[in-house]
Amino acid sequence: MRMKHALLGAAVMVSAALPLAPASAADTIYVPLFSYRTGPFAGSGTPIVNGMADYLNMLNERDGGIGGVKLVVEECETGYDTKKGLECYEQVKSKNPVVVNPYSTGITLPLIPKAAIDKVPILSMAYGLSASADGNTFPWVFNPPATYWDGASMFVAYAGQQEGGMEKLKGKKLGLVYLDAPYGKEPIPVLEALAKDYGFELKLYPVPAAEMQNQSSQWLNIRRDRPDWLYLQGFGAMNPTAVKEAAKNNFKMDHLIGNWWAGGDDDARPAGDGAKGYLSLNFNQVGTDIPVIQDIIKYLVDKGKSQTPKDKVGENLYNRGVYNSMIIAEGIRNAQKLSGKKVIDGADMRRGLETLVIDEARLKEMGAAGFVAPVKVTCADHNGHNAAYMAKWDGTKWTKGSDWIQPIKAKVEPLIDEAAKAYAAGNAGWPKRTEACDAK
């Protein structure tokens, strides 16, 4: 009995001490990763967090961290559940995280007001609140390289280009199949605005989370409405079901365009040959023929230090995760330079992200030439509104299906300004920016 109590006591002490380890290590930089390796969205969440963790851990192995400081990479499982995500945030907050990556629009939204108070920047890479691209209103939130509004406008631009000109969109039907959640609804305002401007009819097809794998009603509506082009803003199990339904309903696959989170290999693969030609917006290259990915294989995967099966390295969402961590790493490097400190905090990281410039030369140094387009963040623009291309599913893998497509910035940027102002006005006491701007 005494032994049992002793063991129990030891277990409690160990478990209590473990979470404190990163905070007490004064010579490390703590980077929490919100993951969802479990639950309905694990199909998207697992490759993303694998890529994120692998890049940062590779830096530890290859370079001894960043600027001589080891990174402590710790996952917190959210299951893509907002409540759990907020619990994760509270859990990691006390450990001095330099940045938080919520990896869910639902989790990002309630964290936005906390960021300035807790001095923890939020990096919601190409997700979250589109309006948070406005750095003057949201100095603690960053969402490069493109917003959902940019993505939706690229879909419209691509449809216009394929139809032979934007004016040809007049009278056409463009549809949005979306997860009936904050993430899925995000592109609706910009699509409504573009529908007015270009004269197309916008059809909306919400898919409730409970019906993600039971979409026959939505696709019957699509069959009745016969939209000319469809944009898919789905996630997790919703995507492969939508692609299968599209194939089943003989919808032209090259007229079905997923946003960048609907382009996982597991999103297209289950539909087999039926998915051939399916397009998805993308801003990173796929495959392993990229020096930075080769380094991950060399320093981690081949040494059994990664959770990623070797055949999954280089998949689309895995590489997306790598790109996300490249932005984190560059933010940390900038922050070290600006602050003159090796071990930085969230406030330093905010400055680092706000001066982020990853140009062609820097991409080459990072072993990522051609992997992604150059990205630049400024104090006023925390996004960059960068271009994306269409990835095309050839039946077994993603291939490049178009040149770079620019977002319709002239339409999107005023909407973002307007939405940012409306957000600040709608949240009484929203603080005016007081943070100095480091960018020259």
Next chain:
Amino acid sequence: MDLLYKVFLDPFVQMGTAPDLLVQTLWDGLVAGVLYSLIALGFVLIFKASGVFNFAQGIMVVFAALTLVGLHEKGVPAYLALAITLAVMFGLAVGVERLMLRPLVNQPDIILFMATFGLTYFLIGFGELVFGGNPKVMIASELGLPKGAVDINFAGGFVSLQKIDIAAAIIASLMVAALAVFFQKTRIGRALRAVADSHKAALSVGISLNQIWVIVWFAAGVVALATGIMWGARSEVSFALQIIALKALPVLILGGFTSIPGAIVGGLIIGIGEKVGEFYWGPLLGSGIETWLAYVIALVFLLFRPQGLFGEKIIERI
């Protein structure tokens, strides 16, 4: 006036002008309904035998399908994987009886209900531990399930019947019929019904409660496997499938928790009702209404038959 037209006339005009879409909607509803019936049947079987609402039925669907696909991924031939999965589901039934139900005999129903919550989270964790959280492609063709569609020209349009849906409807119907016969006509079936009526009375005439529980949980496991194969083939095998099991709740409200015919008819009414409702009336409400529409249909029925379609009318003295 315009609204009245859209609600009361336009849907019927659409049905008349595009009968192919009406038939397609009814077919899609029928297939969904048969599969809902199958899920509901898993709940009914266990509820009848033990008075427990088995919250774990949804995750049993995922666990069974994951086991099947996971074994095949590890190199086990499809039919052998199917046989092993059945054995695993039998092992699960024995484990549940020995480790969960037997120690909780004579405890209030709510305790057993909570225990099924525990089972749910155990199966989620165990399934993820063994097979990972990644979605998997169902081995439909390896199991001999058909691919492709049969397109029938109809009333100037066409009706597309997916072969996998036809197979799902046939297999689910056969399973439902076989289970109905098994529980109505066999000795074990009679014993089950005796247990459902009264545990104590059944024990007093020598019926082994433990044996019945194993049989019933195994039957629910087989039903879960069939459901997992069919839904998995229509989409993919992922933990999201357990959400589908929640679709059985309105079916159970409608059909009654103790009635096998209720589960079947209830499933069909909910399946067809929600698809027709979503397709013809959904756009008026911004679409995406089928999740709650199923409950509305069930609640409307309850107004007239509080015990469900075929549920037993129980009068208790207060």
